[in-house]
Amino acid sequence: MNLFEYVRPASIAEAVAAAGEPGSAYLGAGTNLLDLMKGGVSRPSRLIDLTHLPDLGRIETSPDGSTRIGALVKNSALAHDPDFAKRFPAVAEALLSGASAQLRNAATVGGNLMQRTRCSYFADTASACNRREPGSGCDAIGGENRSHAVLGWSDHCIAVHPSDFCVPLAALGAIVEIEGADGRRKVPLTDFHRLPGDTPEKETVLEAGEMIVAVSLPAEAAAFAGHQRYLKVRERTSYAFALASAAAALRIENGTILEARIALGGVATKPWRSQAAEAVLTGAAPGREAFEKAAEAAFAEARPSGDNAYKIELGKRVVARVLAMAAAGTPERMPALPASPFASETGAKAHV
Amino acid sequence: MNLSLTLTINGKRREIVLDDPRVTLLDLLRERLDLTGAKKGCDRGQCGACTILVDGRRINSCLALAISYDGAAITTIEGLADGETLHPVQQAFIDHDGFQCGFCTPGQIMSAVGLISEGQSGDDAERVREAMSGNICRCGAYNGITEAVLDARAKISAGKERDAA
Structure with missing residues (x-):
């Protein structure tokens, strides 16, 4: 160091x-x-x-009904805040599916948004990486890239954005509050991270000196609380990054989906909301046919960046499944294995 | 650059002056304060051998910059027993063979103490395994560890009920 x-x-x-x-x-x-x-x-x-710094560790309701989360709120404090977890259960589930209990007790909301990719070529200073060293090339292209992106990648970078937390935030229309020398501004989370393009080193819209002070969820996002899940497929059941994940939130009335929110993780270069998939579901009856159509729409633009074509099929299945889980209703209690395909909704034992 | 800080370590207030801002809590404890219970396994937050409690919550001390924790209360494995009487989690690890070589054990025990006080796992072995996933045991003593955590948690909550009665 x-x-x-x-x-x-x-x-x-x-x-x-x-x-x-x-x-x-x-x-x-x-x-x-x-x-x-x-x-x-x-x-x-x-x-x-x-x-x-004072005042950055609070979870509060703003006058406009939105929920404002201070940048220094710990991941575990947010996930276990009973009121927050009730209104935004997929956010809590995503948080609890990430990292380990020790890391969640330390890691902050602002830091989660600012975390860097886990691409092994980015982490290895002997490798070429345009994100770490602009213009040096990308050893992930043509290298060991089965965990890399199938959406949003460029010829300069194929690294995946690693966050779980950002996925339901993207789905639910979260807003990032930023302070800089010129004052405060607000940016939708879906615009906060940048696509790599030919400048992968520019990961967010933050200008020099700007900092995240809070992340807000708009009042209308709470309307999805009853049908909201996060599902994450990974190499092992716990303490691993996503190979493919998805957050789904539905508003269902009289057997019809009034509104749907879908975002993807582990497959794209930034937290990836799919409004194309959401549009497929609006007005549809919840069921396998609609969910599979939505999954197709979510990955319509996907293409492999290497040995990762499997992620397109895997990602589609994750979307269809998380939609079925969301349609079935948010479980009363957080599953024993949050966001795991092996967890039953009642928290029954998956391994004995 | 002022690199002085105050920590309460195992109940004792310590005034510390660092000569380098890079010192982590783990290195401070082990190399400068002779508290070598917390172990340096991976030093990258992946193995959990360095787990300590900061203000009652378990964290990886290897990824914590000491200077940033000015004012914190820290509990390490050395501060767990009450004189010669082991903490219920320590006793449970012995009773259930929750280790072989013992290198990961201080981290496992501190993590288990944190887990029990978080109160999220109850008596569900699956929830205990999930909540202990930040602690690796290369010897593979996981069955004993899970049993020890469940047993200690039951004894601690029974003790609390007795105290309340």
Whole structure:
């Protein structure tokens, strides 16, 4: 790890001013950043420690009915907040399907949005990676790429966005609140992360010095609480990143889907909402036929970036299945294995 | 650059001055405060051998920058027993053979203490296994570990009911 200057600002304004200096990076819990620094992947010359700032650790209801989550709220605190988990169960399920209990106790909401890809070529400083070192090339193309993206990739980068949390956030229309030297602005989560294009090193719309202060879920998102799930297929049952995941949220009345929300994880270069799939479901009767059509629509633009054509079929099945799970209704209690295809909705034992 | 911090470690207040901002909580405990119970396995947050409690919650101390935790209360495996009386989780690991080589055990035990206080798993072995997935045991003592966690949790909650009665 390179030596850095440690800065502890007393206010958001101080933090933003400090982070305007080139080479600065914000420090939340550091669960991803310190790991990358130990590997020499990230080499900031200054760390601006946000963890002592006041007022960023609250979950609150705004006057317009939206739910505002402070950037420093811990993953576990959000997932286990009874009121939040009741209104946004797929968000809680996605959070609890990610990382380990120890990491969830440290990792923050803002940090989750800012986490970097787990592409092994990005993590290996001996490999070419346009995301880590612009212009150096991409060793993932033509390399070991079965876990890489089938949506949103370019000839410069095929790395997957690793977040679970961002997937239901994308589906439910979350808004990212950002503060910078020029004041506050709000950006939809689906516009917050950028497609790699020919500048994969530019991962988000944040300008130099800007920081995430909160993530909000709009009031209307709570209408999906009764039919909302997250499903994640991974190499092992727990503590693994998604190979393919999906969040589904439905509003169903009198046997008809009034509105659907679908987003994908583990298959795309950013959290991937599929409005094409949502449109297929609007006005349809919930059932296998509609769900499979929606799954086809979600992956209509998908193409393999290497040895990962299987992800297109896998992803479609995940979408159809999570829609069936959402249609069946949000379970009373969080499943024993959150978001796992092996978990029964009653939390019965999958392994004995 | 001011690199002084105050930590309460196993109930004792410590004033610490760091000579380098890169020191993690794990390295601070092991290399500078002679608390070598928390282990350095992977040093990258993947194995859980370094698990400690910070303000009552289990975290990976290898991915925690010490200077950032100024003001925190820390519990390590060294602070768990009450004199010669083992903590119920420690005793349960012995009773159920929850280890072989023992390297991961301090992390397993601290993680289990955190898990029990989180109160999410109840007496469901599947939920315990899921909640312990951040702790790797290369010897594969998982059956004993799960039994130990369930037993300790039952004894702790029975003790609480006794105290409340």
